[in-house]
Amino acid sequence: MNDLKSKIELLKKEVSSIEYDKNKEVFDGILSLIDILSEEVRALSDRQESLEENLEYIDEDIIGLQDELFEEVSIEDLMEMEEEYVEIKCNNCQKPLFIEGDTINNSSIIPCPFCNKNAIEK
Ligand SMILES: [Zn+2]
Structure with missing residues (x-):
């Protein structure tokens, strides 16, 4: 960007040294156009930069979420989860229940889902 700026400045200097004639007017016109365009490009590249920055933050957030979601579940964890549930037989209908x-x-x-009576009634 700075390179472009200095090239434009150089052009302006060269044009200003041209003796007044029709060409100078044309050059001035072209130069002011280039000025406007270079400002547009600068604004665009600023926006692009901030977009890229935002994308980086989003990327980091996604990686954090992935880590949280796919935290490794060990075999031991699974066994523990399984142990929390016990198989019993309904005292009334004898169907197996996982409680x-x-x-x-x-x-x-404990209401039995099969017979609706108390599964652990002694
Ligand atoms: Zn039952």
């Missing part, structure tokens, strides 16, 4: 161990320990009534 959380805590629930069995803490409740006196």
Whole structure:
């Protein structure tokens, strides 16, 4: 960008040294056009830069989310999860039920989904 700026400045100097004639007017016109265009390009590249910066942040966020979502689950974790559920038989209809161990320990009534009666009624 700075390179472009200095080239434009150089051109301006050269044009200003031209003796007044029709050519000078044309050159001036072209130069002011180039000036406008170079400003546009600069503004665009500024926006591009900030877009790229934002993309980088989004990228980092996504990587963080991925890490959270796909945190490795070990075999031990899976076993532990499985252990939390206990297979019991409904006291009424004898169908197998999978109940959380805590629930069995803490409740006196577990409704059986098959017969709707209390599965742990003694
Ligand atoms: Zn039952």
